[in-house]
Amino acid sequence: xxxxxxxxxxxxxxxxxxxxxxxxxxxxxxxxxxxxxxxxxxxxxxxxxxxxxxxxxxxxxxxxxxxxxxxxxxxxxxxxxxxxxxxxxxxxxxxxxxxxxxxxxxxxxxxxxxxxxxxxxxxxxxxxxxxxxxxxxxxxxxxxxxxxxxxxxxxxxxxxxxxxxxxxxxxxxxxxxxxxxxxxxxxxxxxxxxxxxxxxxxxxxxxxxxxxxxxxxxxxxxxxxxxxxxxxxxxxxxxxxxxxxxxxxxxxxxxxxxxxxxxxxxxxxxxxxxx
DNA sequence: AGCTCATGGCGAG
DNA sequence: TCGCCCTGAGCTG
Numbered sequence: 001x002x003x004x005x006x007x008x009x010x011x012x013x014x015x016x017x018x019x020x021x022x023x024x025x026x027x028x029x030x031x032x033x034x035x036x037x038x039x040x041x042x043x044x045x046x047x048x049x050x051x052x053x054x055x056x057x058x059x060x061x062x063x064x065x066x067x068x069x070x071x072x073x074x075x076x077x078x079x080x081x082x083x084x085x086x087x088x089x090x091x092x093x094x095x096x097x098x099x100x101x102x103x104x105x106x107x108x109x110x111x112x113x114x115x116x117x118x119x120x121x122x123x124x125x126x127x128x129x130x131x132x133x134x135x136x137x138x139x140x141x142x143x144x145x146x147x148x149x150x151x152x153x154x155x156x157x158x159x160x161x162x163x164x165x166x167x168x169x170x171x172x173x174x175x176x177x178x179x180x181x182x183x184x185x186x187x188x189x190x191x192x193x194x195x196x197x198x199x200x201x202x203x204x205x206x207x208x209x210x211x212x213x214x215x216x217x218x219x220x221x222x223x224x225x226x227x228x229x230x231x232x233x234x235x236x237x238x239x240x241x242x243x244x245x246x247x248x249x250x251x252x253x254x255x256x257x258x259x260x261x262x263x264x265x266x267x268x269x270x271x272x273x274x275x
Numbered sequence: 276a277g278c279t280c281a282t283g284g285c286g287a288g
Numbered sequence: 289t290c291g292c293c294c295t296g297a298g299c300t301g
Contacts (some may be wrong), residue, residue, distance in 0.1 A: 008282060058283075076282045077295040093294080109294045111284060160284085167282055214282095243281090263289080265281085 002082040004006070010072040010165020011208035013055040014133045019082055020053035020062055023103040030099045034090040041115045042096060044068060050098075055139070057128050058163025061121060069121045072096075075111025082106075092271050128164040132201040133209055138161075139198035146194060149186035154266050156186045157197075166201060172242045172267045173216040174200050181275055213237040241267040 002019060004012050031045035044064075051063040062070040087104045090097070096107040104260040107113060116124070130142040142162050149156055156162050156173035166174075175182050178197050180189070189197075213244070214237035240250055245258035245267055252273040 012282090073284075074282095074294075075285095076281065077293080078283090079295075109296095111293065152277060159282090262284085 004080040009167035010057050010133055011205050013058050014209045016060050017053040017055040023117045024050040025052050027100050031205045032097045034094040038095050048237045056125050057131050067118050071114050071116045072110050073112035078110035079108050129162040131164040134250050143194050146186040151186055152183045153186050154182035155262055176240045183272050
């Protein structure tokens with residue numbers, strides 16, 4: 001059984017797209033809304049063939065006949081539970097249930113679950129920035145936006161119209177690993193710094209996509225990380241600074257700090273990430 | 276048992 | 289900028 005509950009940043013959505021490709025694509029699906037809040041949408045999908053699935057940033061798109069796309073955004077609470085074999089009795093508020101001969105998928109608590117036509121999907125994707133998990137993405141468009149922004153780089157790395165799929169964990173870890181002060185203005189970031197940060201986003205998010213867990217330490221190329229023993233934490237992986245406020249920095253021993261930036265918690269090491 | 280907080284984003288004002 | 293959506297984990301008592 002697969003559960004998407006952990007850390008719904010871009011890697012989770014891309015894994016979901018993979019799962020839908022493997023278990024549902026090119027097969028007839030039965031759709032229902034046990035909770036009742038997606039009855040019309042489920043009726044449109046019922047008995048049709050799933051044509052494919054893809055992800056852009058944190059958005060999941062499942063393609064159906066008649067140019068219909070199922071669009072799901074998990075938000076903070078949303079969760080897909082996917083399993084094989086007999087379908088369990090519905091427990092809790094299941095917005096959408098998809099079932100075929102071998103597999104089933106339950107969606108709960110999503111912030112968005114809707115049917116889009118191609119124009120609606122295009123509009124949505126046009127508002128999204130570069131996705132480090134998308135093949136061929138270069139980060140150049142993100143670079144251009146950052147270069148002319150006075151906003152702190154920590155805010156820009158959370159802005160889905162700049163980098164699609166990066167959330168609070170990856171922005172904190174990428175800033176730490178690249179020794180960037182989170183409050184530096186976007187326009188102060190050099191081409192070299194951005195190239196390194198983008199490459200790091202591709203690596204860290206790629207690792208999380210492949211392994212289903214975040215690990216910015218063991219997957220690190222930074223010399224400080226070498227030889228560090230594996231250690232699980234509450235986030236389902238290993239991190240340098242995310243949610244480690246008050247603890248000692250793994251690299252320098254200074255105390256990890258936190259502050260609120262744009263309604264979200266930011267974490268950083270004041271020594272490793274100074275100026 | 277009840278409270279708080281959390282990986283996100285939208286719409287009201 | 290704030291409240292809300294909606295769920296679960298981890299506290300407290």
